[in-house]
Structure formats: structure tokens, C-alpha cells
Amino acid sequence: MARNDVDLLDLSLDELLTTTRTVRKRLDLTRPVPRALITECLEIAVQAPNGSNQQRWNWHVVDEPDLRAEVAEVYRSGMSGHQADPNRATRDIDYSTEEQQRIASSVAYLRDHLHKVPALLIPTVGGRMDEADIFLQASVWGSILPAVWNFMLALRARGLGSAWTTIHLHKEAEMAELLGIDAAKHTQVGLFPIAYTVGTEFGAGARQDLADLIRWNGAG
Template sequence: MVIRDESIKNQLGDLYAEVGELFVNARGRLEGTGHPKENVVTSSAYLVENFSRAPVLVMCAIWGVHDNSGRPGLFDSAIPSAWSFNLALRSRGLGTAYATMLNNRPNEVAELLGIPPGVTTLVCFPVAYTLGNEFSPAPRRPASDITYFDQWGFTRVAPSVDGSARIQDGPGVVVEIDTEARPRAVWEIVSDINMPAQFSNEFVGADWLTNGEIEVGSIFRGRNSIQDVRDWETDCIVTEWIEREVFEWRITDPDKPGAIWRFEIAEQGAGSRLRFSMTIGKENNGTAPRALRDPLLENDVLFERRLIHKANMQRVVEGVRELVDGPANDDRR
């Protein structure tokens, strides 16, 4: 539906302002704080206050009523067309915002627009020409961080020539978990170098070798043990340290690391998402020589070693969640 009538737009704007009041209130609390959500909240509050000023409102709707089953269904066929509409606007010098808060007032919207029973509104686009074109991509992880090969969480830094895992391609592992806790609480746990020892079957513990405040360049010594195989220690150099966000360390040599380990914390709704990743180095570790000993077995050696890493890393992130959220319950599982 294309809506240009000023009276109808104003009434939709009033509804939007009612459901969006929380953004206006939050803007006052976050303004000038540098909070990571400050810009998003400020933009959302501006839209709440100016929704009806857009020359045109375009409402996307579909026949049917969502069953909340969690299965692919009603919205899945309509949402791609809504995103395509966004792209079409950009190609013509127009801009919009993906506004869904009117979905909280479906009956009022239906009555105002004369929408019959059995039709569901999905999103309303305020459309106007943009002031300037200083657009930039949203921050996104590199494809190599989120593309998995053969097993969920198995990554590689460089493309493989034949599709198999090779030391030279930087094989790695990623595990992630959502928690109800805020980043501050998660950071207090993951910034403790001894925490993984509570949950890992391989990592035993660690000690700081440098004194004072932790920063890039700080060094700690980690102790590891594989039962009935070997015990070993490694020096770990902190290569990134952003409080409440990132803790990364490299093994033995920052320039030629035996491995790169990394915790990342991101806000996820009212809670956090914890990402724990590692990349196996080309040297200065025990895995590379074993993998390179026989090229025919290189893929298998890396596959098995990463399965072990993944299992331990999964235990660690689940342990972190239990520490900050309390024991798991059936619903969360």
C-alpha cells in the first residue's frame, strides 16, 4: 500500500510514536555517552518523532495470518520482496528505514487503512530523497570468519585449492553461545586466563609473566596436558585487548604464531553473544609437523585435531554461560 494522505500519515505517526516512546526516552540516557547503541537509538528516536513527515509511507502486507510455529511460512515469501524494495529505492536516489513497530498495533493499523481480516502487515517504509549520499557498509565479519567447511565451526583463513584442509590455509574453529548477561559480566569471566581450565580437558592453567595492567604485549604462560600423550607449556602474547569486547592472544611468536586464540563479546538484545575462535599456525606447534608428515593424511590430522579443539571450546563457552546465567534449564537448551 502506498500512503500519501496527510491525515492518515499523521495518525500512523501517532501510533508509531506511542510504540516507539522507549527510544525517545533511551536517547536522553545515552546521548553523549559513547555507548555502542547510541547512534542506533538516536536514529530510531528521530524516526519516531518524524515518521509522518516522510512524503510517502509504503506498507508491505501479505494474505494470511502467521501461526507462530517457528517453521518457514507466511513471512518468508514477502520479506525478500521488502528488501528488494529497499535496493530499488537506493538505485533511484531514495532512502527508507525498515520500520516494524506498527506491527505492535495491528488492529488499529488495519482499521485506519481498511485492511480486511486475514491480511498481515509486515513492515512500513517511510520513503524520501536522502540528504547526501555518504552511505557506508555496516560492519560485518569477513566471509572467512563465518563460512564453515565440512563441520559447523570449521573455518579457514585462505581458500583451499582442492577443498581439503591444509596447514598453509589457516584452518580454525569457531564456537558461539548466547547468554542473558551483559558484556561487562561476560568480560569479567573470559578475561581470567585460568577460567578455561575449569572446563577444558586439555588446558590446565596459566600464569602472567608480565606485571601491571594487562595490555597488548602482555605475556602469560599456559600449561596444557593430553593424558597419556604429553604435557607442555607455551608463552602467550596478548595481541588485542579491548575491555568488554575482545581478548586475543598468540602462541610463542606474534609474527609466526603457533595458534591464534580469541574471545569476542557482542551485545545481543538484552544479553550478549560470546564467540570463541582459534586458528592453527603454520609452525611453532605440535599439529603442523604431524599434519605435514604425510600429505595424504594432512586433512585427516587437521580434522581430528579441530574436533578436539571444538569440543573443548564448546565446553568453555557453555561453562561461561553457566557462570554468568546460572545452571541451564530445559527451555534454554
């Protein structure tokens, strides 16, 4: 039993690691998520390793409906700007494939229902990387991403789910103003919906053949 008397799913470690999926359409929009449960998952998140153990992170949780709706509007504005940008990074993706159509439908669903998700999380990490060299960028991201993944694993183990979204970062300044984040000193990592999942059965995702991706002792 978890500390909040929540039954953990009966998953092996490998199952937990391979079935923690991006969840959008299967987020339960009707079931409240207790703050104590979110806190418990964040306690697991902050056990992740981070650079020099500086713990330069903050965790902005939004569960008040009116503010949640404002956050969702910033998110939608970021998506609209991204879709209208001819130079967006995803321009080389073939959206006509069945897989990409499925993902696009899922993304649109989350966009339209984000304000209904019980809680939203925006992690931040101290410092700015706008003009940082690759060493600093890797060091900073490497000090927050393991903690965020810990959080998503903790959610999954408790029958909840999330999705790692970054689209609102096109409107990072607007989100910072809305939530009182000092944008000159803190970098937003993403936005994570938090909800119980509709059902708890998830499978491993389709991936490329690993044999085509491994390089032993150099590029060869």
C-alpha cells in the first residue's frame, strides 16, 4: 500500500518502465485527484539524481478550475501559433500516415479538454538556456528530466497518467505571468496533465528495430 492508502498496480519494474505511456484520450476528466496523491508522486520525483544535488526545481500545480481554464487557453494559443508557423520543427513529419493521424486526433482531444483535467503540472528549473552552450544545456536538462520521468512513473504505478507536452512554451512568457514565475531566472520544462486513467491496462509502444539504432565502438 502507498502512504495515502492507494493500491499500487500489480506491475513488475519492467512493466512499469515499458507501459508508462503518453495518455490523452484516456484521462478520466470526472474523477478528482487528491492533492496528497500529487504530493506523494512529487516526493518520488525529487529523489531523482540531479547535477551537484542542487535541486534547482519548482513544481507549479494548478487545480483551481478558473486558473486551470486560463492555463488551458495559453496552451491552446501556443498550439495555434505552432501550427501556423511554416518553419516549425515538425514540418518534416508525414501526417498522412495512420499512426500520425491517430496521434493528431489524440493531441486535438487534449487541446479541447485540457481545462477539464483535474490538475496540471508545470515544472521549472533554475536558470536560463537561451544562449547557453551545449554543456550547460545538457547539464540543466539532465537535472530536471529524470525527476519529471520519476513523477510520470509514480503516477502510472498508482493508476494515473499524464502526457509530456511542450507546446505552451511558444507562450512561455504568458504562462510565467499567469502563474507568477520569474521568467528571467527560471525555465519552464513542459506542461503535464494529471488524472486517473480510464482503465489501467497499457502495452508497450511500437518502436524501431533496436539493431538498426545501436552503434558499438563508434559509428562504423
